[in-house]
Amino acid sequence: CIRDRYNTFHPTVDESYFLDLFERIRDAKLRISMIHECLHLPSDRFVDRFASTFGDRSRLDIVLLTGSEHLRRRNKDNYFSNAQLLDCLERIEPHGIAVDLCFLTGLPFEQEGHVRESIELAALAAERFANVGVNAELLAIEPLSAMSRDPDGCDIVTEARTFMDYYRGHAQPEFVGFRPGAYSAARAQQLAREIRDAHRSARDAVSDTPEGGPRCPSVRIGEPADGKELVQLHDVSLWDGGWHYGLGIPSLLSYVAQDEQLTGRFHFEHVPWRAGRDETVDPTAEAVVQAVLDAAPQVFGFTLTTWSERLFCEAARQVKAARPETIIVAGGPVATGCGAELLARQPQVDYGVFGYGELTFAELLRACRDGAPSDAALSNISGLYRRADGEPQGCPPSKVLAPHQVPSVYRAALVHSSSCGTMHVEWSRGCLANCGYCTWGNALGELVVASRERILDDIAFARSQGVRQLTINSSALNFRTESLASLCEAIAEGCRGTDLRFVGFVRYEYLDDEQLRLLRTVPFQSLILGVQTDDAEALRAIGRPPLMRDRLEAAVRGLGEFTRPAIQIITALPGDTVERFFLRLEALLELDADLTVFPLQTPPGSAMYRERDRWGIRPDPDGEYFVFDTPTLTAREHASCLERARLRLAETQAERPRDSHGVSGSARFWRLLGEAKARGKPLVQLH
Numbered sequence: 001c002i003r004d005r006y007n008t009f010h011p012t013v014d015e016s017y018f019l020d021l022f023e024r025i026r027d028a029k030l031r032i033s034m035i036h037e038c039l040h041l042p043s044d045r046f047v048d049r050f051a052s053t054f055g056d057r058s059r060l061d062i063v064l065l066t067g068s069e070h071l072r073r074r075n076k077d078n079y080f081s082n083a084q085l086l087d088c089l090e091r092i093e094p095h096g097i098a099v100d101l102c103f104l105t106g107l108p109f110e111q112e113g114h115v116r117e118s119i120e121l122a123a124l125a126a127e128r129f130a131n132v133g134v135n136a137e138l139l140a141i142e143p144l145s146a147m148s149r150d151p152d153g154c155d156i157v158t159e160a161r162t163f164m165d166y167y168r169g170h171a172q173p174e175f176v177g178f179r180p181g182a183y184s185a186a187r188a189q190q191l192a193r194e195i196r197d198a199h200r201s202a203r204d205a206v207s208d209t210p211e212g213g214p215r216c217p218s219v220r221i222g223e224p225a226d227g228k229e230l231v232q233l234h235d236v237s238l239w240d241g242g243w244h245y246g247l248g249i250p251s252l253l254s255y256v257a258q259d260e261q262l263t264g265r266f267h268f269e270h271v272p273w274r275a276g277r278d279e280t281v282d283p284t285a286e287a288v289v290q291a292v293l294d295a296a297p298q299v300f301g302f303t304l305t306t307w308s309e310r311l312f313c314e315a316a317r318q319v320k321a322a323r324p325e326t327i328i329v330a331g332g333p334v335a336t337g338c339g340a341e342l343l344a345r346q347p348q349v350d351y352g353v354f355g356y357g358e359l360t361f362a363e364l365l366r367a368c369r370d371g372a373p374s375d376a377a378l379s380n381i382s383g384l385y386r387r388a389d390g391e392p393q394g395c396p397p398s399k400v401l402a403p404h405q406v407p408s409v410y411r412a413a414l415v416h417s418s419s420c421g422t423m424h425v426e427w428s429r430g431c432l433a434n435c436g437y438c439t440w441g442n443a444l445g446e447l448v449v450a451s452r453e454r455i456l457d458d459i460a461f462a463r464s465q466g467v468r469q470l471t472i473n474s475s476a477l478n479f480r481t482e483s484l485a486s487l488c489e490a491i492a493e494g495c496r497g498t499d500l501r502f503v504g505f506v507r508y509e510y511l512d513d514e515q516l517r518l519l520r521t522v523p524f525q526s527l528i529l530g531v532q533t534d535d536a537e538a539l540r541a542i543g544r545p546p547l548m549r550d551r552l553e554a555a556v557r558g559l560g561e562f563t564r565p566a567i568q569i570i571t572a573l574p575g576d577t578v579e580r581f582f583l584r585l586e587a588l589l590e591l592d593a594d595l596t597v598f599p600l601q602t603p604p605g606s607a608m609y610r611e612r613d614r615w616g617i618r619p620d621p622d623g624e625y626f627v628f629d630t631p632t633l634t635a636r637e638h639a640s641c642l643e644r645a646r647l648r649l650a651e652t653q654a655e656r657p658r659d660s661h662g663v664s665g666s667a668r669f670w671r672l673l674g675e676a677k678a679r680g681k682p683l684v685q686l687h
Contacts, residue, residue, distance in 0.1 A: 015046045022053040037061045037102075040078035041088045051095035059098040061135070062088075066107060067121030068114035070468035070499065075107050082121060089129055101125055103136035103195050106180045106188040108147060108154035113466015115191045119198040126202035127274075136195035138188050155180070219250075219414055221257050222267030229298035231365065232269045234288060235332075236308040238666065239276035247426055247473070248303050248332060248357070250414035254407045255358040256365065265369045269295065270414070275307060276666045288315035293322060299368065301361075303332035304342075306603050306624040307666065313346050320348040327368060331357045337439040337605020340385050340392035352385035356400045356429055360384050403427060404454035410461050422469040422503065425458045426450070427487065431475040433507070435532075436542040436608040437570070437600060440475055449483055452490045459494030469525060472504040476530075478515050479507070488518045501525035508555035509548065516558045524563040526594070529555065531567050534584050538573035541608055541615050556591045566594035566661075571641050572627045573600055574615040581641045589652055594661045597645045599638075599669060600627040626669055628676040635676035642673075 018036075025032060034054040038061060042050070050058060064085060066072050073079050080088075092099055103118050118136070125132045141147045141158075151158040180188050222228070233252065237245045249270055256262045271291055273283040288311065292300050300319055302312040316328050331353035335342050342352045353360050360383035367373035367381065378386050383397030403426045409415045410423070427450040431440040462470055478484050491502065505528045506519070519527065533539060534547040559565040567588055571581060588595055602608040602619040609619055619625040629635040646663050653661050665673075 015043060019046065019049055022049045026053050034058045035061060037063060039063050041080050041084060042092075044091055047092050047095055047097070051097055055096070059100060060092065061100045061102050063102045065102075065104050066110070066114055067103070067118035068466070068468065070501075071107060071110060071114045074109055086124075086128070089125070089132060093129055093131055097131065099129070099132045100135050101132060103134065103192070104139040105136065105192045105195070106139040106185065110180060110188075111466040112183065112191070113464070115195070116466065118195050122195050122199040123202035126199045134196055134199035136192040138185065138192055219253070219270040219272075220268065221253055222263050224267055228265065228267050230269060230295055231266045231299040231301065232271060232292060232295050232297035233301045233303075234271045234273065234291075234312065235303040236273045236275050236283065236305065236311065238305075238307050239274065245272070245415060245424070246303060246305075246332075247409060247415065247424060249301075250409035250412075251356075251406050251426075252331075252358055252361050253414055254409045254412045255401070256362050257412065258407055259362060261369075262362065262365050266298075266365060269297070273308075273311075275311075276668070282668075283311060285311055285314035285318060288312065289318045289322070292319050292326070296323070297326065299327045299329060299365070301329040301331065304330050304334035305332055306334060306601060307668075308332075309334050309624075310622070313349070316346065317348045327351070327372075329353060329361070329364065331361070333439050334603055334605075337603050337609075339605065340394055341604070343385055343387060343392035350386070352394065354383045354385060354394065354396050356397070357383065358401050358406055359399060360397055400429060400448055402448045403429060403450035408454070408457060408461070410458065422471045423458075423462050423465075423467045424471050424473050425455075426473045427455055427458075428474045428483075432479050433475055434543060434607070436611075437602045437606050438475075439603055439605040447479060447483065449486070452486065455487070455490040456494045459491070459500065462500065463495075463498055468499060469501050469503065472502060475505060476507045476510075477504045478510045478519075481515055481518075484515060484518050488521050492521045495523060499523075503528070505530060506555075506559075508552050509545070511551075511555045511558065519559070520562045526564045526566050527559050528566045528568060529559075529593075531588070532570045533573050533576075534587070535573065535575050535580055537575035541574045541611075543607060553591065556593050560592055564594060565592075566596065567591070568596050568598060570598050570600050571645075572617075572630055572633055572638050574617060574630060574632075576630060576633045576641075578633070578637045578641060582644060585645055585648060589648060595649060596661065597642065597649070597663045599642070599665055599673075601625050602627060620672070623672045624666070624668065626672065628673055635673065639673055639677045 032054060034050070036050065036058070041062070042060065047060075050060070062085070064072065064080075065076055067082065069081055089099060101122065103122065105115060105118075107114075122134045122136070125134065147154045148158060224230070233249045235246050235249050253268055253270060256266075256268070273288070275282040292315070300316070302308070302316070304312060312330070316330070319326055320328060328349050329351045330342060330346070330349045335352045336355050338345065339352070339354065343349060351364060353364070360381060363381045364373070364378075364384060367377040375388060378384065379388070382395065382399065385392060385394030387393070429448045430446055431438075432447060433440075459470070461467075477487065495502075500523060502522055502524050503526050504524060506515075508529045508531065529552070531547070531552065532542060532544075534549070536546050539546060556565045556567075569584065569588065585595075585597075600617070601624065602612070602617065603625045608615060608617065609625070612619060616631040617627045618629070619627050629638060633641075642663050642665070649661050649663065
């Protein structure tokens with residue numbers, strides 16, 4: 001009986017030899033414990049055959065080299081993205097197969113920032129998958145490899161001169177055989193240990209995590225001291241192939257940290273939670289409540305988004321019942337959309353902060369320095385919603401800070417971006433579009449742009465950390481040509497001589513030859529067009545003019561000359577039918593652009609939410625305000641639209657790999673849509 005066997009993939013994606021081999025092993029009824037090294041991501045068919053042949057006596061070693069997608073692309077022929085890797089691990093997990101992710105340090109062109117991405121990915125794997133281990137070690141080079149033949153071209157200094165040198169490089173830890181270009185071999189070995197340690201620490205943290213779900217390490221400003229009160233702020237990052245983190249609370253903390261009066265009276269804690277990956281491990285209200293009651297802060301604040309509203313409002317209700325003296329403050333997009341109505345709907349919330357909240361929050365803390373604030377002090381705070389004589393009152397802020405007036409959240413180490421695969425930068429605030437499904441434009445009726453110095457500083461920070469992709473958080477870069485010109489000039493200067501790539505959003509209606517010329521000066525990895533629909537009724541509901549097909553096609557062609565254009569569309573808009581959606585999908589697939597499909601979400605404060613009766617839509621308050629059906633599209637038909645989109649997008653992805661091509665939706669959305677599809681979604685009472 002053969003007890004163990006070690007195989008290595010053929011260096012192509014052709015799996016036919018191994019599928020045949022596994023069948024022969026099963027036919028011969030051999031019991032083999034298999035460790036199989038994967039140089040590319042295994043297919044579903046391969047995983048199924050591997051599991052049925054070897055069962056839980058098996059392990060797949062996936063050689064990804066690095067957590068940096070940019071560095072992996074430069075060093076690996078069988079390239080795959082982090083999102084593709086995580087999707088593959090999701091599909092392997094139910095089979096009960098152990099997986100080792102194989103990292104290397106000392107790779108050609110490697111910087112420490114790249115290794116930080118490996119550390120983040122290793123920790124993420126530990127948080128998400130109980131069956132996934134990590135192996136990380138220093139690269140050992142081979143005779144006649146590209147690194148030995150062309151060390152200068154691979155950014156290394158070779159120390160191997162004879163065959164025995166190469167042998168020693170594999171067998172003796174004290175002799176590596178080469179030095180990476182950016183640091184010593186000893187440092188590379190230490191970084192490999194840090195990758196392994198990060199996985200181990202994250203796994204230990206998961207085992208100690210309360211049943212309520214994943215909580216990331218807290219970020220603290222200031223230390224507890226006599227007379228200092230704690231301000232504890234919570235938010236939730238959402239999973240969508242990477243952690244989509246918010247900049248709201250980090251910006252609040254970065255701003256108040258520069259105020260000596262406030263830091264002399266308060267110390268601060270940011271408690272970040274994670275959700276959307278798997279509902280069974282999402283945070284619960286009980287877990288949030290426990291974190292608050294254990295810390296006993298004077299102020300408990302949180303960011304309300306569509307995915308965190310139910311969590312934090314229920315936690316706030318329990319905190320207020322258990323500790324009535326706690327001051328409870330809500331901010332974020334849902335709080336901004338609701339305005340004064342939030343306080344009417346949620347009596348446990350003491351204050352609501354409207355829009356960009358740095359100034360408002362700082363003034364509120366000043367009013368709370370000596371305990372419960374007076375009505376007189378509160379009445380002078382712009383952007384704050386409060387109760388006066390039992391009635392909610394307030395108004396939007398009279399002033400909003402520009403991005404550069406808030407100290408960098410990255411320089412203050414309040415945000416760590418590598419688990420998302422991109423660094424989000426805020427180089428403008430506000431939105432001029434006021435789309436019917438969105439509240440982005442509610443907080444500010446104008447655009448406030450970042451200074452050239454802030455843009456250059458963010459880029460410099462990204463370069464120092466080995467970041468390779470920056471996503472510009474702006475609803476559209478090209479509302480105004482003069483602002484676009486200043487932005488592109490600063491970016492081009494900051495990234496000159498680097499391999500940085502950028503992702504941004506543009507409106508096709510505004511694109512002209514001058515804007516295309518400006519955009520061409522920036523190394524954009526992708527520019528995204530939020531088309532949403534081609535249906536006239538739906539565009540009217542959104543608040544946009546009819547689709548200009550010729551102009552859209554011209555925009556895609558123009559952008560395609562220097563970057564990868566991507567289009568986003570929305571399902572279940574008013575007037576949508578299965579036939580219309582299928583025709584829209586096929587028409588857009590004819591364009592040379594990536595395509596992402598999103599289900600409609602209409603949060604409180606959006607025009608479509610306010611006029612939901614007019615449009616016949618029923619945003620579900622218990623389902624993150626998703627719209628599951630409309631008068632012209634049943635939930636079953638909606639599901640068929642998304643399934644058709646998944647199929648067609650997968651087919652076109654197979655024809656040519658694309659970066660942003662798929663159907664979006666949280667795990668909770670898919671479960672709720674499935675329930676609506678199975679039994680029909682009844683009318684819901686909106687609160």
